[in-house]
Amino acid sequence: MSTPVPSALKIEGLGLQIGGATILKDVDLDIAPGSLVGVIGPNGAGKTTLFNVISGVAKPTSGRILMHGEDITRSSVPQRARAGLGRTFQTSSLFPRLSVLENVRIAAQVGLGGNYSLLRFPRRTDAATRIALGQLVKVGLTHKLDTAAGDISHGDKRKLEIAVLLATESRIVLLDEPMAGVASGDVPGLVDNIREMQRDTQCTVLMVEHHIDVLMGLVDQVAVMYSGSIIAFDVPQKIMENPLVQSAYLGRTASSDQTKGSAA
Secondary structure, three states: OOOOOOOOEEEEEEEEEEOOEEEEEEEEEEEOOOOEEEEEOOOOOOHHHHHHHHHOOOOOOEEEEEEOOEEOOOOOHHHHHHOOEEEEOOOOOOOOOOEHHHHHHHHHHHHOOOOOOOOOOOOOOOHHHHHHHHHHHHHOOHHHOOOEHHHOOHHHHHHHHHHHHHHHOOOEEEEEOOOOOOOHHHHHHHHHHHHHHHHHHOOEEEEEOOOHHHHHOOOOEEEEEEOOEEEEEEOHHHHHHOHHHHHHHOOOOOOHHHHHHHOO
16 A cells, blocks of 8 residues: 655644634644645735745744644744745845845755855856856746846746746745736746746645735636635635625624534
């Protein structure tokens, strides 16, 4: 009998309380390797907080997080990164004064087992630089190699963040509103970058996104958050037809019994 493949990411009974307020409550998710999963919900539903807990920025008060079968609940942010967890944020986390190439090269250097050294001036032929150039080809930014990251457009910054993730060879990627602030004309290209990243690397992607039409055409499954809990987890079509999801987006409070019965 073959050994079952562990989930890429398994969240069990995750909870977070701050100052007596419940931010996350009994969150359960079981995500298969190589999946592309969207996370949606009204403002204040807990989406970014969930990403903060998964990535280690915040510590849960209950439950646990398993990454490829390993418990990372108490692991630090660097430990999770070394284990293959990568993340983008709603606001850019790039080095604005460094060039496009330098941003990706530093990430590649870490992926090769080095550190975030800003003092080295490598040749264009070193291993980290070759990796960086390859990832910048994939996202279409080779024409801006020497441009400071702070001087490129918002859409290009999002592409650059994807190149950084590719260079670190992250196995699980959290994208927090990658389309936020991106010009409408740049959205299709960014969607293609995300799809190609997942396809080429077989990484697992979780994406919070308010552009519902874009997200529904991109992901395999959708997790819906409401008041700090997951109220539904299914394929996009069934999510759009789910009356509980519709009521959550219309602002009507679902009963606790309904929520419990429909949670994944």
